[in-house]
Amino acid sequence: MRERDNREMNMDDSGDGRGGFQRDRRGGGAAAGPGRRGPYRRKVCKFCTQNVVADYKHPDFLRRYITERGKILPSRITGTCAKHQRALTTEIKRARVLAYLPFDRK
Numbered sequence: 001m002r003e004r005d006n007r008e009m010n011m012d013d014s015g016d017g018r019g020g021f022q023r024d025r026r027g028g029g030a031a032a033g034p035g036r037r038g039p040y041r042r043k044v045c046k047f048c049t050q051n052v053v054a055d056y057k058h059p060d061f062l063r064r065y066i067t068e069r070g071k072i073l074p075s076r077i078t079g080t081c082a083k084h085q086r087a088l089t090t091e092i093k094r095a096r097v098l099a100y101l102p103f104d105r106k
Contacts, residue, residue: 043079047087054088056095063101066092070104 046052054062065073065080065088072092075085095101 045079045081045084047084048081054084054091056091056098056100059095059100062088062092062095066101068105070102 047054056062065078067073072089075082078085080088092101096103
């Protein structure tokens with residue numbers, strides 16, 4: 001008798017036999033879990049705030065804006081505005097042509 005009562009308590013309302021924890025589950029997806037991230041911090045263009053000018057003669061500075069494979073990083077990663085991203089791209093390409101920077105890294 002007691003075994004049957006225990007089994008009935010562990011059954012959820014639908015009677016599919018998966019246990020009583022099914023009705024305790026809540027939806028919400030990944031955003032509701034413990035790894036939830038809050039609002040992201042907006043990236044600010046360093047060229048605008050610090051009045052820095054990208055120059056092809058400074059390859060160490062330009063290397064911050066290219067990947068280890070030699071690709072130019074997009075502005076959504078670097079945080080540069082569109083105006084300075086275009087200037088940065090031009091200076092990186094100019095530095096590559098003049099051999100200050102490699103075209104690719106193998």
